[in-house]
Amino acid sequence: MYLGRHRRRKTVLTIAGSDSSGGAGIQADLKTMLANGVYGMSAITALTAQNTTGVSGIFPVTPEFLAMQIDSVFSDIRPDAVKIGMVSSGELIRVIAERLSYYKAENIVVDPVMISTSGSRLLDEDAVGALKELLLPMAAVATPNIPEAEVLSGICIRSSEDMVRAAEIISREYGCAVLCKGGHRLNDANDLLYRDGGFCWFMGRRIDNPNTHGTGCTLSSAIASGLARGYSLEQAVERAKEYLSGALEAMLDLGSGSGPMDHGFQIP
């Protein structure tokens, strides 16, 4: 029965790879978006065959088909934020940059995914250059983990001071805010946000859970959801870390490798 009432939700587009095991990539992004109160949409850059033990194959879409997906979304339901995850080639990155600048996309969160937890390389050499040159300058925030921040800044990170220095180099070079994630450190889960020449720490509680597949995808999608809903970057990061900690604390245990988190932990 039509009651004449219309609801509007904020919308987020994820441009990323599909993870057949559902813990990272597009699948993690859409679950995170639902749990964070936004309507999620997707443009798939590649299919991956993977599970908790590793990635056995990557099958990229053509540049034309990626453009078609982005056009289909923007021409109908304009996203309030865009999250970019795994993009395996420079050619696909160029398509994304061109289409997003054509549509003047806002609130772009770039997760510069390079290597999976299981150690598989998820992008080629040419893609790193294109990512730096084309995607980082469009980002409201980039969210490298420590190994990715090392590649992007060209310095070795061994301490929290190094995290600040790396984030500063990336931010100055590419003109975006940088959240350097500390999940790869052993004793804490503190992330560093560098923006406009200043920085602040987001102190996380370290959760003793070996199942961390997809933490980066989840965090960046939750940040994009917060930005779409009108939160400041700092508020969006704070809320995203809270959500991620809850998903880790739920202690889901699936698969024989590093398993996924419980994205639906708030659902009874």
Ligand SMILES: Nc1ncnc2c1ncn2[C@@H]1O[C@H](COP(=O)(O)OP(=O)(O)O)[C@@H](O)[C@H]1O
């Ligand atoms: N064991 C953990 N306990 C709590 N937070 C964690 C843990 N591992 C990672 N995180 C958090 O997950 C997010 C993703 O970080 P990280 O694992 O470094 O990225 P990636 O998944 O891209 O490698 C960060 O906010 C980080 O602090």
Ligand SMILES: Cc1ncc(COP(=O)(O)OP(=O)(O)O)c(N)n1
């Ligand atoms: C399709 C796909 N995209 C991204 C990743 C990597 O996920 P991420 O959350 O950045 O990293 P980990 O927490 O798994 O290290 C992936 N595996 N697959």
